Amino acid sequence: MNITKEQIDALNAVVTVNVAKEDYAPQVDKALQAYAKTANIPGFRKGAVPMSLIQKQYGKTVLLEEVNKVLQSSLNRYLAEEKLDILGNPLPKIDENFNWDAENFSFQFELGLAPEFKVDLDAKNKITHYKIVADDTLIDEQVARIQKQFGKLISKDAVEQEDDIRGVFSNEEKGINAEANITLDIFKDKKAAKKFIGKKVGDVVTLKTKGLFDDDHKLMDYLKVSHDDVHGLDVEVDFTIEEINTSEKAELNQELFDKLFGEGNVASLEELKAKIKEDAENQFATQADQKFLNDATEHLLSNTKFDLPSEFLKKWIQTVGEAPLTPEQAEAEYARSENGLRYQLIEGRVMADNNLQITFEDLKAFTSEVIKKQMVQFGQLNPTPEEVEGIVARVLSNQEEVKRLSEQVMSEKMLSLFKEKLKAKTKEVTYQNFIKESYGE
Template sequence: MATVTRENIGLLNDKITVKVSQEDYLPNFDKAVKQFSKSANIPGFRKGMVPAGMVKKMHGPALFADEVLKTVEKELTGYLQNEKLEIFAQPISMDKEAKNLDFNQPSEYAFDFEVGLKPAFEVSPLESGKTSLTKYKIKATEKEVDEEVSRLQLKGGKMNEPEVIDNEDNVLSITFEESDAQGNVVEGGIKKDNSLLLKFFSPAIQEQLKGKKKDDSIVFQLANSFDEERLGMILKDLGFDEHDKEAAQKYFKLTLTKLGLIEKRELNEEFFKEVYPNEEITTEAAFREKLKSEIEKYWESESRNRLHNELFEVLVHETPIELPKDFLKRWLQTGSEKPKTAEEAEKEYPNFDHQLRWTLISDKLIRDNKLDVSFEELKESAKQKLLGYYGAGAALEGADWLDSYLDRLMQDEKFVDQTYREMVTQKLFDWAETKVDLKEEEITAEEFAKLPHKHHHHEHE
């Protein structure tokens, strides 16, 4: 009769030994041989009439090993279920060499496995008074509203083709050609077409370009022609790394192939209706107020994302959880389709550890606090995603095709699972917000963008 024993070999790390004797696996082996003889196609024998001895001679070792291992797996699985052991991943075999399983000499076999046990823990950062965080409230400035009004006016405007460059909003169609400082084009060098607004260049280059016409050219050095952010984008567009300091020193000949200037749209009811088809906006003041609320809504979402990220970091790094690190590193080596070296597992472990802690914490909080998402909530979320995607808002409400499309979407297991995980995680963060001391602080978008990101080192002691 099979026996299963367990002994502790380290922190949250146990060894499980499964012993099986002949009576445990031989009946199944004999049954497998009979089954095989019924279905085997072997030249010289009618189907279903292959002698058991012939089957054993040809396929016995494989069938025998298969039945022994199946018996061991069944005993191990049954033990884990009966003992209600909460383990990480799967058991790892501790047997370094393959066992000599000989069906001509069946005997008792012992197989050793190791398991990593999930720890018991409390989420102490959410205990009263333990954690204080700041929730930022960002008010839209007049400048931000002005910029958004201007952007929308340009977006819907008509493109004209002026004779010369005379406006910072001129659209320049240009050809970049790698050259020397005198403008001599490098043979085999980089050549790339692009479109940029005049105001994207540095003030000095803008002055050089003003008054230029189609087919005119200038020579400039990349590093001196753009601010840091724009320089990175230009470098990437030219095929370099955005931080390539050597490439930033290169000279390029810039040739104007076309000039454009977008004629801004007038701020009237027709324009307001195009931007917000489902709103009754008749004045510039009301339009600006709507834009202001949209900008603040965006920053409210960004502020909440930041708060939730800080909550995530606090929970992961300040919740004391002991883990069987050595076991988990061994599992990283053997647990995926492609085996990893010890060095690869060591390198991957910090990120794995970080994510594992979050999985343990979030699963516990969701389970203990009965956080859930109903089917109706899932469907409503999917509906809002669709309305947002089509940008039609209330205009699509009640449309027949929308309901049938939603019904099909809700039968997509992958979509439903992903949406459920997003929503239950959101509920978890919303709930966790109520368990920490929150201080609200009003700042500008510029100040918010400069806030340092709180990020801990991944390694845990």
């Protein structure tokens, strides 16, 4: 066996694998002997078929199988020993004159090589890490929402200003048929709100979508129209009233506090507001971190420059799916996936440069926290360590779950590293201002 590499350029190489008869002949002979013992050929007893007939019937198939096995194992071993960092898989070069009747064979494979590059993690003041605070308005709204949610529901005959209304938005032409629960304060158009006053179950209120809400994107929530359709949508919709309710607000007392947060954990309105603020800001921190991680990713993609073996990758893309792609399809797929590939390489380099690794203890601790949060959501506020450990063990016995959770653990490690290294500026904002600055909406 002789393997050589020709370096075409920094990103492309060709490996030649020369396979001699002695590299594969013993395996071919052994396979043919096995066929001879089991072959069922008319006119011969099982195990008594002449080797010449076995060779004639199975020889070429066995030769191809065994040479391919030798070829693949030798090539994989060579790539590992030479520590070649390749992209995709080796692509065999087609030889129209290849002769399987020869004793010695020569195979060539194209390689796409990963580029050499450095990642600069100094992005001083180029990225913003938001600190989102829950302001008094948000907290007061949440208190009112809690009082309403846990209040006594009272059915009514006719709509008044503060009522909850359940019904269906419809417009046959636009295919709108959306169930919705509304209150009259959702409408920017006060004339629209007035149309509901005094209406009863079964009545239909016709509304114009243009200017109906303070933000056209709310049409997505209430009418279930697509994002592409919401801007400037100017049609009439019917709202058929199916139910009218009002609620008697729940009293802010110890019984309600215990129901919300467990016995004795909150004992006053001030403590309730403090708990709401804490919980809200914990949720906001997750959104702010995700925004920061996305911005860091975009920054690194924009500022880490390197070439890729693009022509090789386009050829490789043609071969990896269930069905082969045309060159045009592969070109389009490469354009879609290029940034993803670039970031995989950047992320891999950052992990290697900073020795980021996932231990089993990391994975176990992360999974345990995930399980605890899920149990709290289902009302299990104080699960025992044994209960949590049992669930963690079951989750980590599933390889798909292990892969998914490992990606989340690494994402957290990358986030911590970026916070430390990228030297982002910190900006304190309310949630509404965070949405405006992040998405311009």
